[in-house]
Amino acid sequence: MNLAIEHVTKKYGNHHAIDDISCEFSNGVYGILGANGSGKTTLMRMLATVTTPTAGIIRVNGKNILSLGDDYRDMIGYLPQHIGLYKNFTADKFLHYIAALKGLSKKEAALKIEELLDLVNLMDVRKKKVGTFSGGMKQRIGIAQALLNDPKILIVDEPTAGLDPKERIRFRNLLSSISGERIVLLSTHIVSDIEFIAKEVLILKNGRLLHKRNPQELLHEIAGKVWLVTTAESEIPRYQDMFKVGNIVRSESRVELRIISDDRPSLAAILTTPNLEDLYLYFFEEDFDAGPVKV
Amino acid sequence: MIKPNDQELEEWLNEFTIEYPSEEKIEQTIAMLHHYVPKKKKVHLFRQVYKELLGVSRVFWMTNLIYLAAGIGFIFIGGGNPYITLFLLAPLPVLISLIDVFRGRDEGMIELELSFKHSPSQLILSKLATIGLFNLVCNVLLIAVIHIFTEHILLSSLLKYWVVPYMVSISLCLFLSIKFRAVFAAPISIAILFSLGMAISQMAQVYEAVPTGMFLFLFMAALFVLGLEVKMIYKGAYHEFSD
Amino acid sequence: MLGLLKFELYKIYKQKSIYILFALLIAIISTGGWIDRSSEKVIYQGYQKWEGKLTAEKINKLDRIREDGNKKSDTGQEFTFKEHLLYSISMVIFQQTNFTEERNKEITQLKEKIQQTPLSYKKRQDELKKDMLSSIDTSDFYYPKGPAIMLDMIYTFGFVITAFMTIIGIGPIFSKEYSSGMDQFLLSSKYGRSKAVTAKILASLLFILSVIAMWSLYSVARSAYSFGLHGWKSSIQSVIQFLESPYPFSLSSAFTLMMMIHVIAALAFGVLVVFISAVSKKVIVSVLTSGVIFGLPLVLDTVLDYGGTKKVWVDRFISFSIYQFMKVKELFVGFRTYNFFGYPVLQPILAVILSFLTIILFWFITQWIMKKKQITV
Numbered sequence: 001m002n003l004a005i006e007h008v009t010k011k012y013g014n015h016h017a018i019d020d021i022s023c024e025f026s027n028g029v030y031g032i033l034g035a036n037g038s039g040k041t042t043l044m045r046m047l048a049t050v051t052t053p054t055a056g057i058i059r060v061n062g063k064n065i066l067s068l069g070d071d072y073r074d075m076i077g078y079l080p081q082h083i084g085l086y087k088n089f090t091a092d093k094f095l096h097y098i099a100a101l102k103g104l105s106k107k108e109a110a111l112k113i114e115e116l117l118d119l120v121n122l123m124d125v126r127k128k129k130v131g132t133f134s135g136g137m138k139q140r141i142g143i144a145q146a147l148l149n150d151p152k153i154l155i156v157d158e159p160t161a162g163l164d165p166k167e168r169i170r171f172r173n174l175l176s177s178i179s180g181e182r183i184v185l186l187s188t189h190i191v192s193d194i195e196f197i198a199k200e201v202l203i204l205k206n207g208r209l210l211h212k213r214n215p216q217e218l219l220h221e222i223a224g225k226v227w228l229v230t231t232a233e234s235e236i237p238r239y240q241d242m243f244k245v246g247n248i249v250r251s252e253s254r255v256e257l258r259i260i261s262d263d264r265p266s267l268a269a270i271l272t273t274p275n276l277e278d279l280y281l282y283f284f285e286e287d288f289d290a291g292p293v294k295v
Numbered sequence: 296m297i298k299p300n301d302q303e304l305e306e307w308l309n310e311f312t313i314e315y316p317s318e319e320k321i322e323q324t325i326a327m328l329h330h331y332v333p334k335k336k337k338v339h340l341f342r343q344v345y346k347e348l349l350g351v352s353r354v355f356w357m358t359n360l361i362y363l364a365a366g367i368g369f370i371f372i373g374g375g376n377p378y379i380t381l382f383l384l385a386p387l388p389v390l391i392s393l394i395d396v397f398r399g400r401d402e403g404m405i406e407l408e409l410s411f412k413h414s415p416s417q418l419i420l421s422k423l424a425t426i427g428l429f430n431l432v433c434n435v436l437l438i439a440v441i442h443i444f445t446e447h448i449l450l451s452s453l454l455k456y457w458v459v460p461y462m463v464s465i466s467l468c469l470f471l472s473i474k475f476r477a478v479f480a481a482p483i484s485i486a487i488l489f490s491l492g493m494a495i496s497q498m499a500q501v502y503e504a505v506p507t508g509m510f511l512f513l514f515m516a517a518l519f520v521l522g523l524e525v526k527m528i529y530k531g532a533y534h535e536f537s538d
Numbered sequence: 539m540l541g542l543l544k545f546e547l548y549k550i551y552k553q554k555s556i557y558i559l560f561a562l563l564i565a566i567i568s569t570g571g572w573i574d575r576s577s578e579k580v581i582y583q584g585y586q587k588w589e590g591k592l593t594a595e596k597i598n599k600l601d602r603i604r605e606d607g608n609k610k611s612d613t614g615q616e617f618t619f620k621e622h623l624l625y626s627i628s629m630v631i632f633q634q635t636n637f638t639e640e641r642n643k644e645i646t647q648l649k650e651k652i653q654q655t656p657l658s659y660k661k662r663q664d665e666l667k668k669d670m671l672s673s674i675d676t677s678d679f680y681y682p683k684g685p686a687i688m689l690d691m692i693y694t695f696g697f698v699i700t701a702f703m704t705i706i707g708i709g710p711i712f713s714k715e716y717s718s719g720m721d722q723f724l725l726s727s728k729y730g731r732s733k734a735v736t737a738k739i740l741a742s743l744l745f746i747l748s749v750i751a752m753w754s755l756y757s758v759a760r761s762a763y764s765f766g767l768h769g770w771k772s773s774i775q776s777v778i779q780f781l782e783s784p785y786p787f788s789l790s791s792a793f794t795l796m797m798m799i800h801v802i803a804a805l806a807f808g809v810l811v812v813f814i815s816a817v818s819k820k821v822i823v824s825v826l827t828s829g830v831i832f833g834l835p836l837v838l839d840t841v842l843d844y845g846g847t848k849k850v851w852v853d854r855f856i857s858f859s860i861y862q863f864m865k866v867k868e869l870f871v872g873f874r875t876y877n878f879f880g881y882p883v884l885q886p887i888l889a890v891i892l893s894f895l896t897i898i899l900f901w902f903i904t905q906w907i908m909k910k911k912q913i914t915v
Contacts, residue, residue, distance in 0.1 A: 080719070376842075479706065487559075
């Protein structure tokens with residue numbers, strides 16, 4: 001399975017939501033990292049064919065997905081960012097409906113739904129109306145519907161929003177376990193979602209693709225730029241003014257700041273191993289800080 | 296597919312404990328933050344409604360304008376019957392505007408609106424009052440124009456062809472809006488109004504023969520129902536509605 | 539496909555609004571519908587004596603009854619129930635024989651005109667009218683109250699019920715998917731852009747058929763109960779609204795034909811509403827737009843048709859509206875043809891052709907639009 005994005009651009013009026021992106025995917029999990037408005041959702045929507053590129057082509061195994069049409073849609077599973085459900089449908093009925101849309105036979109659908117309801121832990125509420133579901137439950141039924149047709153390409157847009165930590169870990173492991181024989185594209189702005197399962201991480205910013213590399217390589221890029229500084233509480237604003245400050249850990253009377261900087265921020269600073277969160281901060285620091293940042 | 300071991304997960308998650316802050320600390324935080332809470336500006340309810348109607352509800356002004364234009368056009372250019380015109384067209388601006396009045400609730404904003412200074416009930420009622428009054432002015436204007444330039448309008452006919460259908464259709468629509476989604480209440484009421492209007496225009500003699508007292512009774516009944524509906528809205532009966 | 543169709547039907551019939559509207563409409567048509575069956579029976583028995591071929595003998599007798607009645611009403615004398623019944627029967631027959639004479643006069647006039655004019659659209663039109671008028675047979679007399687009421691139902695309330703139920707029931711079929719966010723699933727699934735669209739259209743058409751079946755069964759049952767199921771052999775001209783109709787139909791064939799045209803026009807309207815829904819982002823937009831398409835001619839027709847002085851352009855606009863096609867009545871009231879390459883096409887035939895074209899065209903466009911559809915933010 002090979003999915004290729006070739007010079008794809010998407011314009012809304014004059015605004016470039018996606019600006020000339022090219023990349024390729026093979027089986028495995030890909031994490032798409034970006035702040036709000038970076039074009040993640042637009043890219044995912046184009047991959048799910050619910051919207052079409054203004055320019056450029058997306059190909060699967062060399063064929064244009066738009067000319068493949070229904071055949072391409074048969075290969076994909078799509079979980080949109082904001083899912084709408086029929087409030088009056090039961091979980092069971094909803095999944096049967098999606099199964100019918102995906103062209104599963106009644107028998108196949110019944111078996112698959114049984115399996116998936118168990119997987120997303122909704123077995124005991126299968127006869128309840130989805131209108132009564134909590135956010136996390138809705139998300140889980142969304143995940144189940146995406147997997148109904150055993151998709152060769154799974155496109156999930158911020159799938160962990162609304163899930164509690166336990167569900168989140170479960171979902172992460174689930175994706176990792178099924179990614180062997182398919183392409184999984186996962187967009188998120190929560191770094192820990194993809195930290196350990198992504199084969200490659202794509203970093204999107206203002207509609208452009210900044211990086212597409214394996215996490216270790218990316219981390220290597222900022223090696224030697226992440227520091228730990230232990231200082232007094234009152235010093236925090238000064239550091240925030242001068243550097244990109246990540247985690248702040250408080251202990252008794254002191255605080256430990258995680259700082260991303262090319263130079264040693266203070267004499268007492270200790271180098272530490274970077275993680276993906278630092279990487280995110282490195283690229284998207286404007287969106288992280290509440291206060292003004294002077295660099 | 297491999298499923299994660301729940302027990303392992305639970306154990307793992309149990310390692311993370313978050314201590315609950317003490318009562319004192321919470322109080323302290325609240326006291327601190329209190330300084331930053333912006334002072335409420337006093338906005339008069341009707342002023343807010345006026346603003347909202349001006350800004351948000353273009354539909355309302357448009358429908359009234361179209362109503363006046365259509366009414367005058369039908370009667371003066373088309374040579375139409377003024378009474379049937381009033382019957383069919385007069386309630387339309389109010390019926391269509393009801394969709395807007397209940398939009399907040401229909402879009403699931405009620406919880407948010409309940410936290411506002413003016414309760415949604417107050418807002419809905421004052422919007423209804425504004426819409427009703429303005430539409431009334433439009434109607435009186437149209438009737439005056441008809442009365443002066445074409446035929447003399449009879450008060451009893453006005454009751455039959457304007458007041459009663461107007462009141463009945465609006466009270467029906469308001470009732471349906473309280474119970475159901477206004478997006479459907481309005482079209483349903485319009486459908487009923489049109490069906491009745493068509494039937495009556497085809498059986499004008501029968502309709503004319505109905506005694507005025509009957510219409511007075513209908514008018515009073517509709518007024519009573521409207522009163523009940525206002526009370527229902529005031530009490531928030533519309534919060535729960537059927538989708 | 540069948541599975542998808544079932545789901546679409548389920549979604550349509552799950553809407554509470556259609557039941558509220560239907561109940562209210564049925565309540566409206568049921569008010570004032572109380573009939574004294576025993577007196578209706580007596581009236582029918584009065585008519586029954588005169589049913590069958592209208593012989594010269596019967597006509598003579600009725601003429602005398604009418605003259606006596608005229609005298610009586612001139613002098614202000616009271617009628618007994620029986621006398622009144624006989625008098626009204628004689629009036630009906632009088633009216634009908636008068637019209638038969640007028641028709642015969644018109645046929646001779648048309649014959650002369652046809653001989654004088656060279657071959658043209660006008661000539662073909664006259665020939666068509668002459669042939670139609672000659673085929674009208676009003677020599678049989680039956681009491682047509684039951685069928686007349688059923689016919690009446692189509693163009694007074696029936697077509698309005700069909701239209702409004704379509705607008706409320708079908709209007710949201712696509713627009714609700716957009717506003718609820720379900721379109722993302724629809725547009726990204728294998729059959730969401732193809733078979734599901736077909737399923738939606740088919741479900742809409744089935745829904746419309748069920749609505750028509752419901753009100754027509756109700757109407758047939760009600761008039762059968764009140765007036766009985768007789769009089770179907772009577773000519774369409776025996777119903778007062780169709781007195782001048784040039785169509786040579788019995789009431790049974792007229793009813794069947796008018797119902798069929800209503801169904802076809804209603805299906806055309808249904809496909810149109812589905813199309814409007816497919817291009818409307820909000821439910822209210824699709825409902826109001828379809829409402830205006832049906833309601834505007836209705837309002838114009840109702841408001842402006844007062845004293846029969848309708849403006850020409852209004853008349854033309856209305857006569858090509860889906861409202862008029864669904865109402866059916868006006869298609870059969872008078873003789874109206876349209877020039878099609880020199881050949882006259884009767885209005886009902888044109889209405890059916892246009893309805894079919896609407897179905898095909900908007901079905902195709904809707905499928906095409908959904909193939910290309912992109913979601914908007």
